[in-house]
Amino acid sequence: MSIVSMPELLARAQQDKYAVGYFEAWDQYSLEAVLEAAEECGSPTILGFGGAVANQAWLDRHGVEELAALARCLAERSTVPAAVLFNEARTFNQIERGLRAGCNTVMLDSSHMPFDENLAWTRKVVEVAHPFEAAVEAELGHLADGSDPSVQASGTDPQEAARFVEQSGVDALAVSIGNVHILSTGEAAIDLELLERIHSAVRVPLVIHGGTGFPPSAIRAAIDHGVAKFNVGTRLKQAYLAGVHAALTTLMALPGRPNVHNVVGSRGEEDVFNQGKARIKAEVIALMRLYGSAGMANT
Numbered sequence: 350m351s352i353v354s355m356p357e358l359l360a361r362a363q364q365d366k367y368a369v370g371y372f373e374a375w376d377q378y379s380l381e382a383v384l385e386a387a388e389e390c391g392s393p394t395i396l397g398f399g400g401a402v403a404n405q406a407w408l409d410r411h412g413v414e415e416l417a418a419l420a421r422c423l424a425e426r427s428t429v430p431a432a433v434l435f436n437e438a439r440t441f442n443q444i445e446r447g448l449r450a451g452c453n454t455v456m457l458d459s460s461h462m463p464f465d466e467n468l469a470w471t472r473k474v475v476e477v478a479h480p481f482e483a484a485v486e487a488e489l490g491h492l493a494d495g496s497d498p499s500v501q502a503s504g505t506d507p508q509e510a511a512r513f514v515e516q517s518g519v520d521a522l523a524v525s526i527g528n529v530h531i532l533s534t535g536e537a538a539i540d541l542e543l544l545e546r547i548h549s550a551v552r553v554p555l556v557i558h559g560g561t562g563f564p565p566s567a568i569r570a571a572i573d574h575g576v577a578k579f580n581v582g583t584r585l586k587q588a589y590l591a592g593v594h595a596a597l598t599t600l601m602a603l604p605g606r607p608n609v610h611n612v613v614g615s616r617g618e619e620d621v622f623n624q625g626k627a628r629i630k631a632e633v634i635a636l637m638r639l640y641g642s643a644g645m646a647n648t
């Protein structure tokens with residue numbers, strides 16, 4: 350199975366009434382965890398990494414190329430359909446580098462800009478991405494941020510969304526309907542009526558960012574109202590950290606010195622980071638079941 354375009358993954362999802370997860374990874378262990386989860390439960394998936402949550406100097410030095418190469422390598426060898434997304438890049442230059450490095454979907458972090466500026470930048474991204482046969486996602490409206498109370502949320506206006514999609518040529522649109530980024534506890538209050546109005550006005554698949562705090566009870570209704578992709582980040586890092594913490598606690602309680610080659614980077618059972626990876630996998634599999642994508646890899 351080779352790498353698949355995101356629009357193709359989302360079209361299949363809409364046809365069969367499920368959603369595909371983008372599970373935001375940050376290194377080799379987390380990328381592998383997402384892909385192994387997808388293969389284990391027979392789900393299509395979107396591999397990738399986020400520009401908004403990584404150190405910009407590191408990304409600009411070689412981080413974009415490094416993560417894109419890892420994600421691309423895994424997607425090409427995947428037994429399930431997988432796309433590669435560079436999510437929420439902070440700069441246009443990073444977008445260009447992500448495309449050259451093999452990401453087949455890109456998104457610029459431009460939803461905080463006024464409408465016209467967001468539209469102009471998104472058009473530029475479409476112009477540079479489509480010749481690479483890469484897809485573009487953009488966000489209209491802005492999400493609240495669970496880690497920063499100063500961030501003001503603004504809901505997506507359905508008429509503006511229709512104009513934005515038509516004039517930008519984007520392939521998928523992320524919306525703000527009460528969903529919250531980086532909600533480390535609790536659930537967001539979702540406005541399904543607003544989602545329904547956006548869905549009636551817009552033709553492209555809709556995307557929900559802030560998958561961590563999205564209430565499971567609203568997932569089915571969201572899919573029925575045009576959502577074909579959920580982005581999940583925070584809860585994967587929480588799971589990873591809990592796994593590494595548990596592994597280190599056990600290790601430190603053992604008598605004698607650990608064999609460092611076994612516990613760091615061996616990928617064997619004693620590798621403490623592998624235990625974090627196992628927690629990510631479990632989390633991703635549970636979400637793939639909730640999104641209805643489990644078992645849909647070959648449909």
Ligand code: 13P
Binds near residue numbers: 530557559582584
């Ligand atoms: P969470 O971290 O809230 O799950 O959101 C992730 C996300 O939307 C990445 O684009």
